[in-house]
Amino acid sequence: MSATPETLAVEAADRRWMALALEEAEAGGRAGEVPVGAVLVLDGECIARAHNAPIGEEDPTAHAEIRVLRQAARTLGNYRLPGTTLYVSLEPCPMCVGAMVHARVARLVYGTPDPRTGAAGGALDLISHPSHNHRIAVTGGVEADRAAELLRRFFRERRGR
Numbered sequence: 001m002s003a004t005p006e007t008l009a010v011e012a013a014d015r016r017w018m019a020l021a022l023e024e025a026e027a028g029g030r031a032g033e034v035p036v037g038a039v040l041v042l043d044g045e046c047i048a049r050a051h052n053a054p055i056g057e058e059d060p061t062a063h064a065e066i067r068v069l070r071q072a073a074r075t076l077g078n079y080r081l082p083g084t085t086l087y088v089s090l091e092p093c094p095m096c097v098g099a100m101v102h103a104r105v106a107r108l109v110y111g112t113p114d115p116r117t118g119a120a121g122g123a124l125d126l127i128s129h130p131s132h133n134h135r136i137a138v139t140g141g142v143e144a145d146r147a148a149e150l151l152r153r154f155f156r157e158r159r160g161r
Helices: 006-032 064-078 094-103 146-160
Strands: 037-042 044-053 084-090 107-112 137-140
Touching: 006 037, 006 044, 006 064, 006 084, 006 107, 006 146, 037 064, 064 084, 064 094, 084 094, 084 146, 107 146, 137 146
Parallel strands: 084 107, 107 137
Antiparallel strands: 037 044, 037 084
């Protein structure tokens, strides 16, 4: 079965936006943060981008996803972010999934799965929890190898110190 032109266009857009999220992840790694990056897109336009910064901001909630949602909410003047797609290099944790559900993000695209704390089907599947009154479409594994290698390299270098 061959892919439709629409499917191919979505896949190409996903790779393009994930590349931007990976640039953010690399910036976070250079800053000494766990290299996770996120981008929020609305109507084909990037409205926010960020990387992890809990160390630098001295804030345990300063995950890339949370920072992107905060930026976008300020930009749009609304805590609800319908119609948005969040691209993140690592499968989100429970805190970040909860924030995405409350913000009404329409779609999540992540790079590499997180079998320890991932909450979009990895360790948990909070995205599909029946108590939520909002559903988020999920696509995982976009640029997964590149995202995983960033994390492996970061922790390998950290252990080598």
